[in-house]
Amino acid sequence: MVQEVNRQFVEQVDGFQVVGIAGNGAEGLRLIRELAPDLVFLDVFMPALDGRAALRELRSAAMPVDVIVVTAAKDPETIREMLRGGAMDYIIKPFKLERIRQTLERYRDRHESLLSAEKAVSQDDLDRMLLGGETWAQGQKPGYGEQETGPAEQASFAGLDEQQSSLPKGLNAATLRQIVEAMHRLEGGVSAEEAAEGIGIARVTARRYLDFLEKSGYVKLEINYGGVGRPINRYVLQQKPK
Structure with a gap:
């Protein structure tokens, strides 16, 4: 139910469409390989393979995907590990929906700017x-x-x-x-x-x-x-x- 609510909210932001939803880290990695999304929302607490291990595997496999962590984990060690692993943002549950909108809009603008760049970026x-x-x-x-x-x-x-x-x-x-x-x-x-x-x-x-x-x-x-x-x-x- 929570996944469906989040999906509907994400798709309210212009430029975004959810192409897959996974119930655990192992399934998430499989879907990322199959669907090749631009962006992934990743939790830390997941069965089969948690978010820490999933992010390490994403980076070791050099998968071209950006990651936003959305989780209840708020201890400094976990936050540091996920940011060092390349997460572009870290959102702590419970969160305000406007916080998600803001990070998606920032991501969209950056993504569009890089795609439209025709020369070296200053x-x-x-x-x-x-x-x-x-x-x-x-x-x-x-x-x-x-x-x-x-x-x-x-x-x-x-x-x-x-x-x-x-x-x-x-x-x-x-x-x-x-x-x-x-x-x-x-x-x-x-x-x-x-x-x-x-x-x-x-x-x-x-x-x-x-x-x-x-x-x-x-x-x-x-x-x-x-x-x-x-x-x-x-x-x-x-x-x-x-």
Whole structure:
């Protein structure tokens, strides 16, 4: 019953589908080999083969699968072992469903960003993937040759700061700010693809942020029908929100 409830919840998050459910570690390893999923939810307390042994076998066999541990085990030794074994997240039961949603959305954004990358990933790009939109340099004072944020950008950011508490689920305030910064740099409006390339995220992720900004009145959507092929949506930053 718990497995079925969890399956229904996971599939409520865009981009995810449960392809298999196992009752123990040995069955889980068999299903992973057969179904080749991208991501596995792994418990520690399981019959036949527990989560520790299952994770060790996954890694020794070099199976290309990511692991999120969801378990009642909360002793430091177990947590360290699972994280050292390559678990990308560790969620302790009982958990809030929103916690699962957040980790799935972070995983989806990182997965999409890596799939869409067409060249070597920079440190800033990787920081955004791993830190949920933030980079090491964020918040640092501009160095030699860099420019301070201008009055127009400051005004836009002040308005955005008021919107951060009402961001839709799955949107990150730091990434939203970087989208606006990129739009200031790329004058004349941007497409979702250009915004994604500007800060190193997936196009579908950039589209979600741009759609939010358009609905909030911070950008204006312009549809370009010129040329052959599908029309291009361009987002133009407004001086003041409507």
